[in-house]
Amino acid sequence: MLTSLCTEYYQFMLAQGVLGGLANGLTYTPTLTAVNQYFFKRRPLAMGIASSGSSLAGVIFPIALNRMLNKSTLGFGWSVRVLGFLMLALSIIACASVSSNAPRRKSGPPFLLAAWKKPVYTLQITGLFLVFWAMFIPFFYIPGYALSISISVDMSFYLIAILNAGSLVGRLLGGAAATHLGQFNTLTGSSVICGVLNLCWLAIDSLGGMIAYSVLLGFFSGTIIGLFPATIAVTSEISNEIGSYIGMGLGVLSISVLTGTPITGAMINNYGSYHPAIIFSGVSSILGGIVIAGGRVYSKAAKQ
Numbered sequence: 001m002l003t004s005l006c007t008e009y010y011q012f013m014l015a016q017g018v019l020g021g022l023a024n025g026l027t028y029t030p031t032l033t034a035v036n037q038y039f040f041k042r043r044p045l046a047m048g049i050a051s052s053g054s055s056l057a058g059v060i061f062p063i064a065l066n067r068m069l070n071k072s073t074l075g076f077g078w079s080v081r082v083l084g085f086l087m088l089a090l091s092i093i094a095c096a097s098v099s100s101n102a103p104r105r106k107s108g109p110p111f112l113l114a115a116w117k118k119p120v121y122t123l124q125i126t127g128l129f130l131v132f133w134a135m136f137i138p139f140f141y142i143p144g145y146a147l148s149i150s151i152s153v154d155m156s157f158y159l160i161a162i163l164n165a166g167s168l169v170g171r172l173l174g175g176a177a178a179t180h181l182g183q184f185n186t187l188t189g190s191s192v193i194c195g196v197l198n199l200c201w202l203a204i205d206s207l208g209g210m211i212a213y214s215v216l217l218g219f220f221s222g223t224i225i226g227l228f229p230a231t232i233a234v235t236s237e238i239s240n241e242i243g244s245y246i247g248m249g250l251g252v253l254s255i256s257v258l259t260g261t262p263i264t265g266a267m268i269n270n271y272g273s274y275h276p277a278i279i280f281s282g283v284s285s286i287l288g289g290i291v292i293a294g295g296r297v298y299s300k301a302a303k304q
Contacts, residue, residue, distance in 0.1 A: 002015035027091070044186070044226075062164075065083065127293075133260040145274050
């Protein structure tokens, strides 16, 4: 709602960036924690279903906003307010329905130093840092890259919706696959595949190629996003500490998400080409998958 009133750059930064980011963080972490506390054997599937809503919104919202802005008389203010009212209604439902069956923690700091002494947790967060460093680069730069290879403005815009549609399927099927293949195996494989797909992006110069790339990347990145909270949660041995484990992990990962796109944006500006940024995203994701695999191997060895 505040974004609809903004006219200056700093106002957008405060409303959409600072306030929006803080509110989303305070919503996202408790919700993931609550779902994790209800499931154990089928936790990856539950997390995939729980996180699929954001992908569905990622399909609907860009298309709806584009039509309201460019094919109606609503203007920017009311176009954004319509989405704000929709989000308000959905948030009320979420706040009324989210609950936890874990006992309340009577004492102890939210930051658990003991978690970082577990190699399986530390290696996993380190690997995810590298993966998340790369993951959102396509979300930011696919439209610009599509325009650079002479794809229309409308189609360049809709590639993000296509990517989110693939992500929706990935979150659902990825969670189901993890119950059979293993959480860490699925997370590692999806991270490496995302890196390979990003390197393949270097050779794409057609609309068909961009659509195929967007669908596949959406699927495997959706698998990662839907699955990683469950793999973080499994490292916690006490249910009412899952929130701290996830919260600390997301705090670290937020730094990678924050810095990844500015770094690659500087690469694009300095080199006048998308190729260095694409190579960075591919290599970072593959390395992250390898580090996560190291955490999985250590976890298996520790159990033995």
